[in-house]
Amino acid sequence: MKKLLLPLLALILVLAACGNSSNDKSSKEKSEKTTYKQDSGEKVEIPKNPKRIVVLGATYAGGLKQLDANIVGVANIVNASKVLKDKFKDVDKVDAENVESVAKLKPDLIITYNTDKNIKKLNKVAPTIAFDYMKHDYKEQHKELGKIVGKEDKADAWVKQWDEKTKDDGKEIKDAIGADTTVSIIKDFDKKIYALGKTYGHGSEILYDSFGLKMPEKVEKATEKNDLADISEEQIPEMSGDYVVTPVAKGSDLSFENKDVWKNTDAVKNGQTFKVDEGIYWLNDPYSLDYERKDLKEKLLQH
Template sequence: MKKLLIPLIVLVLVLAACGNGSDDNGDKNDKTTYKQDDGKKVKVPKHPKRVVVLGTTYAGGLKQLDTNIVGVANLVDDSKVLKKKFKGVKKVDPEKVESVAKLKPDLIVTYNTDKNLKKLNKIAPTVAYDYQKHDYKDQHKELGKLVGKEDKAQKWIDDWDKKTKNDSKEIKDKLGKDTTVSIIKDFDKKVYALGKTYGHGSEVVYDSFGMKMPDKVEKATKKNDLAEISNEEIPEMAGDYVITPVAKGSKLSFEDKDYWKNTDAVKNGHTIKVDEGIYWLNDPYSMDYERKDLKKQLLDK
């Protein structure tokens, strides 16, 4: 009996090993179809194992979804929030296709404006998003759909809505429901008033906190979600509170001008300078930092 039992056990183990091996191969070669923003369909791995993210905007979202990222655009290091999250991950220059190829990705995620799309598609299936098409929640849902983590993406959104609903009540109870907030950005010798979905804290302030935008800003930004304004227009675009994103250590070009100093926001100490390196992003990690930072500064002021 023992002589028969041993070969049977060996046979069972061999068959089990073979079964595991075929599952691994099947998983490795298993593909799904993903519809891109331009309507084109691309075959992508159901469970990608080696993802390279060239679109910095999507890096934090894919990381939050526990995606195995083997390479990420070097711009993540401009954000102290994302720099910590991608410690030990290979940083690549999005312009240098060769550095991407060396990482042997099975999926590449980038912007639809990437000039190297044809070359990237030869390396691995490449999904190119239209940044303007998605708000931060929709963007996270799409990333969840791409990597088979839709439930995890939705959970983050549900948790976010719950947290920010409480934040909104706390802020409005202290500042008042009709308090207005502007986001004014100083960039390349031009000044812009930002709309409701242009990043730089706008999604947090207007969508999540539910705060109001000055009427003139709302009208000016309605079409393109931002509006270039003259220096003389700054006072009329300034809300009760003004958020100004700037590069770390930099000054606003209008910081010492009388038209800025004489606004009610400046006189009342209601200006909030934020770190451009973090605030231009709207992934879950960056958004949570912005949520906490803006809530604290608004309540403190």
């Protein structure tokens, strides 16, 4: 009997040691920290492998999802995008301004904008990264997210694949509509009209960076400082390119849609204007960008 008990006891001890080792490793992974330098210059200590991320800056949600980050909560505004709504159907939605709803999810990392008025309160819940949206273009943005979740290689790979894919798109489009053809983005919001710059979202990254299309000279000059120009109705003709993209909420009309100043532009007369879904186009994460890439390419080639 003793001969049988000794090997069995040894086996139990080995298994117990393995279990303890596994638990120790898991505990160590949870407790490991790294330092991230914020856009403000301040440093924040964050988990090396965050397990419970709450994303209040919806701009960054799709990028983190593409990097297989562990997201437990996301700002409910993602539901305005039919692209991201599906991607986050199984993730809790939170009110981005309600700190209590965030705290209930017990995050180990929160990602928001530097304009968030609750940053100090959020920092008491979990380490909080507050991005300055205007500081990064969409590629830099994705690489920064890769650094945060330890997926830098995957982020770099996406950027490389994106550049290769859209370079071919741009060539095809310019061959079809002309390399010197201009495109502008005009948007109305809160009773004002805007001409958008090269990095203000709403398809600008696709048109000007990815496809390499040209912006009207007057738009480029007007948007060079703030990437956005507040314009009057009378300025619409001079801010309109050969093609004009107009982001609108689904089912909505433009405030100037039925006015002569718009209807008499060459773009309208030539049938070279098209509306795009504001709910999707204000975002510039990998999923939204790919939708916009296909949508804009199709519209430009059809017109």
